[in-house]
Amino acid sequence: MFQSRDEARQVYLKVWQKMQNRQLLEPMEALIAEVIESHPEYHELLTDSDQTRQRDFSPDDGQTNPFLHMGMHIALREQAGSDRPPGISETCQRLTAKMGQHEAEHAMMECLGQALWQAQRDNQPPDESVYLECLEKL
Numbered sequence: 001m002f003q004s005r006d007e008a009r010q011v012y013l014k015v016w017q018k019m020q021n022r023q024l025l026e027p028m029e030a031l032i033a034e035v036i037e038s039h040p041e042y043h044e045l046l047t048d049s050d051q052t053r054q055r056d057f058s059p060d061d062g063q064t065n066p067f068l069h070m071g072m073h074i075a076l077r078e079q080a081g082s083d084r085p086p087g088i089s090e091t092c093q094r095l096t097a098k099m100g101q102h103e104a105e106h107a108m109m110e111c112l113g114q115a116l117w118q119a120q121r122d123n124q125p126p127d128e129s130v131y132l133e134c135l136e137k138l
Contacts, residue, residue: 009053012048013053076109111131
């Protein structure tokens, strides 16, 4: 499913609001909530929903895009859960045992980011073998 930037951000803001109101979460919302909980540095940002929806997070300004960052956590968890690409689940388990889930995902983000950047640059799907090779080096 493809979403616009605003629609994707709205999902995070909705989950944050539901968390604050202690409402029941759908399974995907529960995954998003886990990631939000592990990033208290973004909680204030999620509280100011109107400004957050419109804000640009430019690397040129030295800013990390919190939605991209949390989205990469979610992508990695979904990859590990579905073992897609094949072998990533085992790699994720190995790295998690070595450094803990959150730090393992941060390390894995470098490889995921490189794979996505390369794919975008070459206008091709991500090269799963190069991606897995990068992960194996961690």
